[in-house]
Amino acid sequence: MKPLSNKTVVITGSGGGLGAAYARHVASLGAAVVVNDINPLAAERTAAEIRSAGGRAISLVGDVSDWHFAATLVRSCVEAFGSITGFVNNAGVLRHGRIEDLKADDLRRMVEINILGTAAGTQAAVKEMLSAGVAGTVINVASGSQAGDIALGGYGGTKAAIASMTFSWAMELKDTPIRINAISPLAETAMAAQNAGFMAVQAANREVHYSSLPSAENNAPLVAYLLSDDSRSVHGQVIRIAGQQLSFVTHPLIAAPVLSGDWDFGSIRDAFATTLNHCQQPLGLGFAAAAPTTDA
């Protein structure tokens, strides 16, 4: 029996890029997939590829930024395949803009698709899973840019919001059969091509550099694992996959040292002068501890 044979999954934005790779891979491992995309031709192409390879898939065209559409996605999965056990909030958009030239319409669209779309999808999936008593899984999609990136303040901000929402929802759902995690993927896709002109300046401003980007397919086994029963103990995490590197991403935590005192202007000024100024946190994506050395 294939590891995902008992899984029924919605993957948003799976007409192309990473989402299409996730859909093809999880279908090859036995999952039935609702392929969603805003692009009708792309959605049907991925679903047709899965069916012609012997898998189970339907396509459903729609915009995840429409709050009510998420319920349609969930209902379609239940009607077509009898249940919903997984929801992957993959659809996302990226618009560039340094703070001096960020456009309100660009930021609004990222908020609508990346944040509202993720919240709507998670809400619809969680409601159905809870009422059906299903041990389901939600996977959200963050990004290394949540740590800060040149010209990606708006985009990274929406991804930081997705990570933060994932932490809160994981706390709310911890006594239910539902698990929720986020992934931080990396791949050569249309979105990555859109960012290509900014890569040099971005790389120069953070610890983590990429000389080339992995394929979308490289990321798909992590999604399959998180949708499977084998990951039943993984909850409330952001998991980074970047080519050959696999790791957790730290939650925002209180950094040591934590100084104690009755704080007034003078004592705060002295605390920074003597201690805290040396402990400022690095900007951009880096490693929290020593770089990982464990090979797969």
Ligand SMILES: NC(=O)c1ccc[n+]([C@@H]2O[C@H](COP(=O)([O-])OP(=O)(O)OC[C@H]3O[C@@H](n4cnc5c(N)ncnc54)[C@H](O)[C@@H]3O)[C@@H](O)[C@H]2O)c1
């Ligand atoms: N490519 C990377 O290296 C990378 C890194 C970090 C995070 N991500 C995230 O991974 C996800 C997929 O990225 P990608 O690189 O495959 O992007 P992509 O642009 O190549 O593909 C995105 C897909 O989503 C669809 N889509 C866009 N808006 C939609 C909407 N409103 N409703 C439904 N579908 C919609 C597009 O038509 C497209 O098929 C995104 O959330 C992105 O932010 C990507």
